[in-house]
Each structure stands twice: as structure tokens, then as C-alpha cells.
Amino acid sequence: MAQSLAKLLVSRSDDLYAKYGIKPRVVAAFDKKGGAVEQSGLDLNRLVEVKKKHGSIKNYDKIKSRTGLDIINNVEADVLIETTASNYKDAEPGMTHIVSAMKKGMHVISVNKGPLALAFPSLMELASYNRVLLRFSGTVGGGTPILNYAKNSLSGEQIISFAGILNGTTNYILTNMGRGMSFAAALKDARSRGYVEADESLDLDGFDAAAKLVILANWIMGMKVTMPDIQRTGIRRVTTADIREAAKKKCAVKLIASCNKELVVSPREISTEDPLCVNGTLNAISFTSEHSGTQTIIGRGAGGTETASSILRDLLDIRKEITRD
Amino acid sequence: MAQSLAKLLVSRSDDLYAKYGIKPRVVAAFDKKGGAVEQSGLDLNRLVEVKKKHGSIKNYDKIKSRTGLDIINNVEADVLIETTASNYKDAEPGMTHIVSAMKKGMHVISVNKGPLALAFPSLMELASYNRVLLRFSGTVGGGTPILNYAKNSLSGEQIISFAGILNGTTNYILTNMGRGMSFAAALKDARSRGYVEADESLDLDGFDAAAKLVILANWIMGMKVTMPDIQRTGIRRVTTADIREAAKKKCAVKLIASCNKELVVSPREISTEDPLCVNGTLNAISFTSEHSGTQTIIGRGAGGTETASSILRDLLDIRKEITRD
Numbered sequence: 001m002a003q004s005l006a007k008l009l010v011s012r013s014d015d016l017y018a019k020y021g022i023k024p025r026v027v028a029a030f031d032k033k034g035g036a037v038e039q040s041g042l043d044l045n046r047l048v049e050v051k052k053k054h055g056s057i058k059n060y061d062k063i064k065s066r067t068g069l070d071i072i073n074n075v076e077a078d079v080l081i082e083t084t085a086s087n088y089k090d091a092e093p094g095m096t097h098i099v100s101a102m103k104k105g106m107h108v109i110s111v112n113k114g115p116l117a118l119a120f121p122s123l124m125e126l127a128s129y130n131r132v133l134l135r136f137s138g139t140v141g142g143g144t145p146i147l148n149y150a151k152n153s154l155s156g157e158q159i160i161s162f163a164g165i166l167n168g169t170t171n172y173i174l175t176n177m178g179r180g181m182s183f184a185a186a187l188k189d190a191r192s193r194g195y196v197e198a199d200e201s202l203d204l205d206g207f208d209a210a211a212k213l214v215i216l217a218n219w220i221m222g223m224k225v226t227m228p229d230i231q232r233t234g235i236r237r238v239t240t241a242d243i244r245e246a247a248k249k250k251c252a253v254k255l256i257a258s259c260n261k262e263l264v265v266s267p268r269e270i271s272t273e274d275p276l277c278v279n280g281t282l283n284a285i286s287f288t289s290e291h292s293g294t295q296t297i298i299g300r301g302a303g304g305t306e307t308a309s310s311i312l313r314d315l316l317d318i319r320k321e322i323t324r325d
Numbered sequence: 326m327a328q329s330l331a332k333l334l335v336s337r338s339d340d341l342y343a344k345y346g347i348k349p350r351v352v353a354a355f356d357k358k359g360g361a362v363e364q365s366g367l368d369l370n371r372l373v374e375v376k377k378k379h380g381s382i383k384n385y386d387k388i389k390s391r392t393g394l395d396i397i398n399n400v401e402a403d404v405l406i407e408t409t410a411s412n413y414k415d416a417e418p419g420m421t422h423i424v425s426a427m428k429k430g431m432h433v434i435s436v437n438k439g440p441l442a443l444a445f446p447s448l449m450e451l452a453s454y455n456r457v458l459l460r461f462s463g464t465v466g467g468g469t470p471i472l473n474y475a476k477n478s479l480s481g482e483q484i485i486s487f488a489g490i491l492n493g494t495t496n497y498i499l500t501n502m503g504r505g506m507s508f509a510a511a512l513k514d515a516r517s518r519g520y521v522e523a524d525e526s527l528d529l530d531g532f533d534a535a536a537k538l539v540i541l542a543n544w545i546m547g548m549k550v551t552m553p554d555i556q557r558t559g560i561r562r563v564t565t566a567d568i569r570e571a572a573k574k575k576c577a578v579k580l581i582a583s584c585n586k587e588l589v590v591s592p593r594e595i596s597t598e599d600p601l602c603v604n605g606t607l608n609a610i611s612f613t614s615e616h617s618g619t620q621t622i623i624g625r626g627a628g629g630t631e632t633a634s635s636i637l638r639d640l641l642d643i644r645k646e647i648t649r650d
Contacts, residue, residue: 008616142617143614143616143617143618143620144617144620145474145478145479145617145620148477148478149470149474149478152473152477152478153470153473153474153477153478154470154638157634157638273604275600275603275607275609275623278600279598282600284600289468289634290634291333291468291630291631291633291634292467292468292469292470292624292625292630292631292634292635293468293624293625293628293631294624294625295468295469295470295622295623295624295625296621296622296623296624297474297620297621297622297623298600298620298621298622298623299617299618299619299620299621300617300618300619300620303618305616305617306616306617306618308616309482309614309615309616309617310617313479313482324649
């Protein structure tokens with residue numbers, strides 16, 4: 001992901017300056033094994049090459065012993081972009097990165113869902129206390145700006161409820177089961193395509209969808225909830241028989257994350273005529289508002305380029321917010 | 326439509342003040358037969374009652390001879406909300422209303438597509454010359470904030486092309502033809518439900534879809550085009566045989582408005598698996614962007630409440646823009 005971002009920043013650099021007057025300077029970067037720092041700006045092409053060649057960017061310069069936290073604590077920067085993997089046990093190391101950066105006065109863009117799923121309300125409070133911005137467009141819908149849509153495009157409107165297919169992997173599996181595959185075969189196929197998380201439970205048991213539901217509920221509905229507030233059921237018990245039953249009623253079985261008084265992630269039958277009923281790895285969400293009916297947004301879920309694009313959007317948003325003050 | 330807006334302003338009044346610090350005051354209103362003026366603010370409940378009882382709001386007060394233009398030229402107001410019917414011959418009386426208001430320094434919210442379809446580039450220039458804002462969220466997608474989504478939610482992204490089902494009436498007719506009705510029967514059914522414009526050519530010959538395409542092309546793609554730049558074919562020649570042929574390929578025939586180098590409105594076959602392939606009176610649009618793939622938004626088309634809600638959104642947007650200066 002960070003590599004996609006580096007490439008995007010390089011390829012869009014002229015355009016970003018011309019269109020938005022912004023020249024993002026990457027002063028530091030780190031991965032699991034170490035980091036690279038250059039206050040005048042890292043050479044992003046070289047950074048990507050070093051990563052490719054050595055498996056870590058620590059070989060970018062001579063200092064090998066830096067950790068991410070060292071870098072956050074010691075480098076002067078305006079924004080931290082947190083891209084470590086999501087986990088829903090303690091959300092580390094992302095949680096420490098984000099908290100440390102905010103305490104130092106850095107704005108944060110997180111595409112890591114873990115910290116938000118476990119501590120959204122307190123992270124927002126911390127951001128506000130430290131007068132920094134916390135943005136996370138890439139956590140829900142990847143390149144599809146679902147959060148921004150709901151928050152900004154519907155201004156003046158009240159969203160009453162929403163329901164979405166927020167995990168592309170389980171949607172891919174359920175779609176294939178709908179075409180006759182067994183759960184095991186569909187899972188195997190999804191794995192072979194690299195769609196399944198290293199820890200498959202995150203997809204199959206609905207953790208990923210639940211994390212996104214936490215983020216949506218907080219950001220859009222103003223609820224103060226975290227992971228334990230979600231009633232969560234994954235797709236492991238969905239059988240081909242269930243899916244055939246649904247098909248008789250012109251329905252499909254989908255893993256739906258919904259907010260309608262209660263916050264629930266569970267497999268449910270929905271009409272194949274419903275715009276929400278998308279197939280393959282697509283994500284979709286339907287917002288029901290007070291005066292504008294139900295509106296559905298459909299798009300690709302997360303992918304390297306899509307997520308990089310969402311980070312850029314957040315960066316422009318932060319820039320816009322801080323220059324307004 | 327104006328009645329829906331009046332009701333919405335009344336019902337949301339407390340909420341609008343609490344949430345946005347805004348207390349919209351309607352200082353004048355007019356219909357075909359006359360108008361009502363009250364600088365301290367019209368009584369909107371009474372206005373709706375008078376309209377219902379007498380068929381015109383001119384009976385609201387004693388002056389009976391005012392025209393819309395008189396009111397625009399003589400009443401002090403910040404914003405004109407133009408809701409007269411769209412026509413694509415000369416766009417009157419909307420065109421004169423909008424131009425006069427902007428010359429007087431009023432911001433304009435138009436849900437009338439006519440003036441935009443015939444003169445978008447010059448109206449935008451006039452707005453900019455007079456330092457006023459021209460907004461028109463309700464013209465495309467009704468309550469579904471398609472324009473706002475494409476313009477704001479995708480900031481930092483380049484939209485390369487788009488294609489949409491922008492006219493609910495023809496979509497309703499084609500959907501019913503797909504279920505076996507003849508064109509004549511489907512048209513009759515749509516008429517009986519009040520879905521067809523008084524001048525049915527606006528729907529059937531693709532004028533309505535083309536007008537929306539003009540607005541999208543100008544606003545989102547920065548093109549400077551008007552109605553004559555659209556290659557337009559309506560749905561009158563679509564036969565049930567065409568639709569059966571399409572169905573064999575798992576496609577449906579839809580009236581698609583697209584921007585991909587060329588601007589075209591025409592009936593086309595699209596896969597029933599495509600998220601764009603919505604049924605009934607729904608509207609849908611797919612934007613293809615450089616880095617975030619294709620994103621589809623689906624929602625109800627225009628309706629009284631939806632359009633009123635879009636006007637409110639524009640009003641809040643104007644308020645936000647002018648207080649920023």
C-alpha cells in the first residue's frame with residue numbers, strides 16, 4: 001500500500017502542485033524492520049527500489065536501528081500516514097503510532113482499521129484535544145469515498161439508517177457459492193487470488209465488516225461505539241442449501257453490516273433486485289435518509305491504488321482544513 | 326416542488342437553526358399568476374394554504390398584478406430559487422429569471438434544467454462576473470447528490486468517463502418492456518402513474534437525459550457544451566424484440582447518457598450484472614476515475630421532497646461559501 005502511495009505521489013506530483021498548490025514531502029518512512037529519514041524529502045523512487053531489492057527500506061540509509069516509534073517521536077512532520085495491518089486484539093502497533101503522533105501535534109491519516117475499531121471515540125477526543133485532524137477515508141470502501149459522501153454530500157439531510165456489503169472477500173465467496181461452489185471451494189478460490197487476509201478469521205468471521213461498521217456508526221451517525229458493540233456473525237455457517245432457498249425467493253445471501261438502531265453484521269437474504277445486491281468483490285452501501293430516500297454507492301473495495309488514492313484525498317482535505325483556520 | 330420546499334423549511338426550521346445557525350427567510354414567492362412579498366418573511370403555512378385554496382399565491386396579499394420578474398427586480402433578497410418547468414426551446418421564463426437575479430447580485434439555486442442545458446457556460450461566466458453563486462444540485466439525480474459527489478467526494482481524483490441512467494421515466498418504461506409489456510402499454514402505465522412529463526417528448530426523445538448530461542459534462546468534466554453538442558436518440562424505436570435479443574446475452578436495454586470523449590444519449594445494451602443496470606424509476610450513474618476504478622451511485626430521481634431537500638443542500642452550501650469569504 002505504502003508503495004502504491006509512493007508511486008502515486010511521484011506520478012501525480014506535477015498535477016498536485018498545479019491543481020492544489022501542494023508539494024507533499026515525505027520526510028520519513030518505516031516498515032517492520034526499520035526506517036529511512038531525510039528532512040529535505042526522501043527520494044520516493046529510490047525508496048520503492050530499496051524496498052523491492054532488500055525487503056525493507058531500512059537499507060535506504062546507513063542507520064539501521066530505528067523503529068517506527070523512534071521516527072514518530074523524533075522527526076518533524078505534519079502528517080503521519082498509518083498503514084500497518086489491522087488487528088482487533090490490541091490494534092498495535094498502529095494504536096501507539098497514532099496516539100504518539102497526535103500527542104506530538106501531527107495530523108493522522110489511518111488506513112489501519114484496528115485502532116478505530118477498538119477506540120474510535122477516544123481517538124477522536126485525543127485528536128480534538130491536541131487540535132489535530134484524524135482522517136481515515138481508506139478504511140471503508142477503499143477508493144470509494146463512502147465516508148465523505150455520507151458526511152458531506154448529504155449535508156442538510158439526516159441519515160436514518162444504512163446497510164452495506166463492506167467486505168469484498170466474503171462477497172466474492174458468497175457470490176461463487178450462489179453459482180454452485182461449496183464454501184470450501186469458494187474459500188480456496190478466493191485464497192488463490194489473494195483476496196483473503198493472512199488471518200482469514202478477519203474476513204470470514206465478520207471482523208473486517210464490523211470494524212467498518214464501527215467507523216461508519218461513529219463518523220456518520222455520531223454514535224460512540226467500538227467493536228464489542230457490534231452483534232457479529234460471519235459466513236462460516238452459510239450453506240449452499242441456504243443460498244438455494246434464498247434464490248427461490250429471488251434473493252441472494254450477503255454478509256450485511258447494518259445500522260438501524262442496532263449494529264449488526266450477519267449473513268442475510270436480500271432481493272436480487274435491490275441495488276445493494278452486488279456480486280464479486282464489489283462493496284456497496286445503501287443510506288436511507290429522511291427526505292431523499294435510499295441511495296446506494298457501489299465500488300471496488302480496498303486495493304493498493306484505490307487506498308493510495310484515498311490517502312491523497314485525506315491529505316488534500318487536511319490541507320484544506322488547516323489553511324482555512 | 327415549491328410547496329414541498331415550503332413544508333420542508335417549516336418542518337426543519339428548528340433543526341436548521343440548531344445545526345447550521347441558519348434561519349432562511351422567504352421574502353417573496355411567485356407562480357404563473359402572481360406573487361406574494363413580505364420583507365419580514367412570508368408565512369409559509371399560509372402560503373401553502375392560499376395556493377391550495379386559490380390555485381395561485383397571488384391571493385396571499387392584496388397586490389395582484391406582480392410578475393416574477395417584477396419581484397426579482399424589486400425585492401431585496403440573497404438567493405433566487407428557480408423552480409419553473411424546464412423547456413429546451415428558449416428556456417423561458419427561467420432564463421430571464423436567473424439572468425436578472427444574477428445581474429442584481431443574487432445567488433441562484435435552479436432546479437430548472439432548461440437554462441443550464443442551453444447556456445451553461447455563459448451562465449457560469451455571468452455568475453462569476455457578478456460574483457454570485459449558481460447551484461443546481463436538484464437538476465441531476467433529484468435527491469441523490471450526484472453532482473456534489475463527483476465534484477467533492479472525489480477530490481484529488483480524475484474522472485475519466487461516466488455513464489448513467491438519468492431519466493427515471495424511460496427507465497420505468499424499458500423495465501416494464503423487459504417484463505413483457507409493449508412500448509405503448511408501458512408508456513400508458515407510466516402516464517397513469519404521473520411519471521411522464523406534460524410534454525412527453527422531453528422523456529421519450531431523451532431531452533431530459535441530454536440536459537442532465539450537459540450539466541454533468543460542464544460541472545464535472547469542465548467541458549463547455551450545450552444541448553446541441555449532445556448526440557441524442559430517444560427510446561421510441563426500442564422494440565420488445567430488441568429487449569429479448571439483449572436478454573439472451575444477459576443484458577438489458579437502457580437509455581444511457583455517457584461522456585467518454587463524445588457526449589451521447591441513446592438506448593444501449595448493458596449487462597444485468599453491471600451495478601448501473603437498475604430497474605424501475607431509479608437513476609444510476611457510474612464514474613470511472615483514474616485510480617479508484619468505477620463507482621456507481623444509485624438513487625431515486627426527482628420527486629417533490631427529494632428536490633426540496635437538494636435545494637436545502639444548495640442553500641447550506643451557498644451559506645458556507647459566502648461566510649468563508
